[in-house]
Amino acid sequence: MIKCRILHIALALPLLISACIFLYLMQQEDGGKAISNEKVALVLPGKTSDQGWNRALFAASAKVEQDLGVKFVYLQDVSADDLQNAVSAMRNQRITKIIMGSFKDLSLLLSQKHSAKEGVRYAGFYTPKDYVYGYTELRLDLEYAYYLAGFAAARASKNGRIGFVIENFEPLSKAVVNAFVMGARRAVSGIMVFVTRSDELGHKGTAEAACDRLLDIWTVDSLAYFASNNAISRRARMRGVHYVGFLDGPNTASNLMITQIKISFENVLRQALKALNDDENSAKILDFPFGDQSISMGAYGGDLDDEDIKQLRVLDRQMREGYAVFQGNIYDNDGNERCHRGQTLDRNAFLGKSWFVEGTYLVP
Template structure:
């Protein structure tokens, strides 16, 4: 019996020893534990941030030399700094086509930027159906938890360019070809006029509407209608250089929009408001990547770099350039507000008393012209 017990004990010792040796070479699941190099290879890809899929929808083409060109420059900055290859869809009209494009893009993208005011409602509809996709709309005012808006204080740039226009006119008659009668265009024309009045109280600004964003033929005809009335400085809000080209043909000073348009009329070019979307696009995509993105109505300033003025033309006198750049510095330093009373509308009504500043909501809801503007805002 003792002999049997001894044999049994020896067998149990062998089993326990074998199990101990096995546990040293297996993981908790009973499978072989990975080596240090294998473990590093497994965890390395998990440590890398997943790059989001990003899409841009353009109202025109980058070759417009203006609005879409500057948005596309922003897209290129995103690709360069973040290593993302974005999708672009060009020449998408506002309306049903835009809704279809947004719906298609939402199937395979994480972030979608729409770059025209008329994309607002189509994007809003699609965003409601795709809560996991981030939608960003330029110049609109509707938001959702997954849809934000973005715009810059272009009126600051317009004021500065208006100052130069007031100095450059000889007959005090300035023309402005408006795009669409929406608040962003209206308050930009107002700021331009206030800037011109600050350097020449005798000016008036005649406004006509093209009802286009990019239609060179239509925009040129609208410009000609103002040139025929004798304006000697011509500004425009469209994405094309058609208006300043028409002005150059008559030897009239021209002011473009969105991007540096000096190359289209070098001898008669004054300047124009200029966009710089890249920093905003990079910041927004980064915030999505790191999980800090929140829907907002972004309204960036010249100090933030989203808007500026193009270099003043080579034939603009140096004293005019110095004057404009001095005022620009005041804006950057927060020492000057464009929309601060007294502000009187074209019917003579005091809209804002002396010293009162317009709020962002009031600026973004502007539907009236300031005193000194000749033209009507269609209902």
């Protein structure tokens, strides 16, 4: 009997050692420390039922919870005015790692000295003017994706007039509009992109009203958007017009959808957790470039012909290989030259300047 037990232990020992090595390697992959059983706050600007940005983050967090063993605590439909109170509530629960799921201005929150003192760490999509201790920016490089979307929308347009809805004039909103317009004008010289802003998130019907204004007053024949819900794509389907989708949502197989910009929030959240779990608490930037595991394009449709799709796929491949499309003579819509011949417009110029590219028409 003793010999049998010794034999069993001897046989099991290599398996135990292998399991320990596996767990150690998994911990190293997740930032060198185990994340299991830790509570992390996920603060969302809208409701998880919106079938857009907030729903996508919520769904991804459930998968990450299952894989890594973390426990997300959710605060949804948090307005800019309630942001400080929401974070204070998390700190009262001794939750010191917080992911902010919006592009809203966090400068007031990040300037709070007690945050660093209490060891609170933040990750978010907001780009601050000055980086602060304990904040990790989750930088989604969406410009290439919106460039391709603009190219596709211009080729799909019949009357040369495209509508674009944004929720605000934050730097990233302007950047994706500029990229979209540049892509559209490369596809069709002289095409017009009409941009309108929906009201503050939470006022029912404002996104739909923005779509109706673009369609009825400015007579656009297709819609694109950068927003936290998919109300615009629903409105486009209801009105029977082509549109560019943003994130996953229902009816993505609609023949009205020109293409779709996709984000893997699972990968974004995994990387955010690694950064928050890092011993080094300095300010960081996590880049999620186009073409990696985070940002990609969906299928092309919306009456695009085979030649259009072929050109889009060539452009897609070139940009993944590092081809710079934002170069040469680039003018803003006031006629000022923002990029000279032989130069390339870098991302800081996109994000740091308050201007729209030539061909952009801001309308009420």
